[in-house]
Amino acid sequence: MTHRMGAFIDHTTTAPPIHYRYVNQTNAGEALDSENTRIHGNRLEMAGGNSELKLIGQWASPFVTRVKLALNLKGLSYEYVEEDLRNKSALLLSANPVHKSVPVLIHNGKAICESPVIVQYIDEAFAFAGPPLLPANPYDRAVARFWVAYIDEKLGPPWDRVFRARTDEERAEAMRQTFAAAGALEGGLRECSKGKDFFGGDSVGYVDVVVGSLIPWAKATSVLAGAELVDAAKMPLLAAWMDRFGELDAAKAVMQDVDSLVEHGRMLMAKNAAPASNDFAGQEMAGGELKLLGAWSSVWACRVRIALHLKDLSYDYVEEDLENKSDLLLASNPVHKKVPVLIHDSKPISESLVIVQYIDEAFAGNGSPLLPADPHERATARFWAAYIDDKLVAAWLQAFRGKTDEEKLEGTRQLLVVVETLEGALRECSKGKPFFSGDSVGFLDVMLGGLLSWLHGTEALCGVEFFDATKTPLLLAWAERFGALDAAKATLPDVGEVVEFAKTWRAKKAAAEAEAAAAKN
Missing domain, CATH: 1.20.1050.10 (Glutathione S-transferase Yfyf (Class Pi); Chain A, domain 2)
Structure with missing residues (x-):
């Protein structure tokens, strides 16, 4: 599906892990009798062997409920496994390595993912069971x-x-x-x-x-x-x-x-709501109201949200429709007309690199500093941040937006080279500690960390691992540590949602180009 209703699935509290066999008690199977099926009590088997079905799910998910409904309507028995999404099982990760999400139906050892796909699969694979779900016409x-x-x-x-x-x-x-x-x-x-x-x-x-x-x-x-x-x-x-x-x-x-x-x-x-207030220990600027204009899919807005979270700052978030930009966005950023824009005391600040540094300076008393105190180390951090935006982002955009397969392949090749260079940057800046900034997350961590969901999504789309245990072991370990931070969990978009967003964007772009080409002819 294009957009996951992720809030319906609890990522912090789940029922205890459950494995049980759901044996359908309806009489739907009693009418089944063909050369392709055999019925043993309430268990339905395919000709040539048992038809084993296992459903990996989560109790609150409506997408899992879809699959359960389809299985029940077809009179099919299955084993149900309740997944703990805070600690995803090896079974889930191996069965759905792209999205790493539920539901997953495993039929005779083969995994089927995404609820619309699963329901249609059930209807086709078990056409002999119960009434058809999809019409014949x-x-x-x-x-x-x-x-x-x-x-x-x-x-x-x-x-x-x-x-x-x-x-x-x-x-x-x-x-x-x-x-x-x-x-x-x-x-x-x-x-x-x-x-x-x-x-x-x-x-x-x-x-x-x-x-x-x-x-x-x-x-x-x-x-x-x-x-x-x-x-x-x-x-x-x-x-x-x-x-x-x-x-x-x-x-x-x-x-x-x-x-x-x-x-x-x-x-x-309650978990997602902004705190009513924060105690800034006297460090909040007078009348320090903060408003962020962003878009959920924007890596630049993610950077700013991560910085705000690390600084424990409350703010009003406005999700922009970038196809129908608000008057507030156009007035706040008349030059680029883009997100993110941070509005502090009615004064707009644009461009994520500028905004994150502003947050660090304007709210110096909140949390750990993002930029180092030493001028040379600050310059080094800014150098690598510029490298990320100038080299990594350019290669990533070519890999994602390239007009031809050759352009996309060249973008992917360049991206791999840039990532290897950043492996050296991490070694230089971290001095053997967990983050670019040492023991705590800093400016450069935020700059690269904001891109993580899209980098992982591009890996799925391109079939290439940019963070490789052999070539970039430090970055691979860093990405795992950064992704485990509360600030990252609270702000980074779901990789599956990013992949679906990217596929939709590509499809729309291809349709628009085809329409334009047809108009010329």
Whole structure:
């Protein structure tokens, strides 16, 4: 999917690890009898051997619930493994090395990842089990896939931000967008159902599974928001559908408890909310209000957020839509019209290198200094920061944005050379200690650390490891240490989300170039 609703998955508190065999108790399998299948009690087997199914999941994840629903509707038995996302298992990491996220379905030793892919796989691999989830007509299948993509791309992101928001204003805006996106599903149900009970018509289908997995979270969000996400007055078809779906045996067997999700949601909101105030021990500048204009995918904004976190500074964060830039951004950065922009006491500061140094100087009394006290060491740190922006970023952008495979390959080659050079820089600056700045995180750590999610994402996209245990062992160990910092965990985007964002960007760029080429002809 394009955007992961990561806030729905608790990364700090999970249920104890659970391994259990889910033996389907429905009668769906009793009608199955073909040359391809054999039924032994409640266990369904493929011809030629047992069909072993294992699902790696996490209790709060709606994406895992999708898969459970599909397996249940098909009458399939499976082993369920509850994953601790704070301490990911070797099984998960080997089964899903790209995203390292749940759900993962393992069928006869082969791993299938990403919930839309898994649900369609279940429908195809077990076509003989239960009613089909996807319609037979190609156009109807396309319509179903369209609405699933809409849910993941349009409903998911603002709903995720409801739980990630740091301020009441951010949460209110995310809630408004979530309610608006949910409202469109009324029309989707009307189009897909053709007046029948489900999105799939007379029986539950692919869209029903995807929307149905969100029902417990929809009810929990309604409690947390104090307003019905699915209003029967405004969305009568969807409200009636929710009641019908909730009565299905498959739904009752796998849906999360709403009260548990409400508590879970409150915990996530509290965890992500900005502190009401900070004690700056008299070091906060008079009227020191801070506002950061950024974009979740921006490595430059990540740098600033890391610095603010390291300095333990409260700030108001404004997520910018870079395709429809706000008046505040255009007024604050009229030269570049880009993020990040830090506004301190109504005065804007632009460019991440400048902003991070400003934070270090303006709030010198907060936390450890980012730049070293020695002038030569400060100059060295600034030199390598400029090297990162001039050489590493240029090579990375070519590897990612190159117009031809040759350009991308050359960018990747250059990037590997630059990373090896930075291995020497780490050796020089750290003097054998954990970070570029020595014992504690400093300016150069922040400059390179802000790029980590995108570097790991580019590794996945290019199939190349930039931090290699043989060629760059110091950087590899440094990246692991930096990624484990609270400041990094709180600010760096999920690598899986970055990869999906990059794929979407590339697809849009390719479509635009093709359209432009067609227009010339």
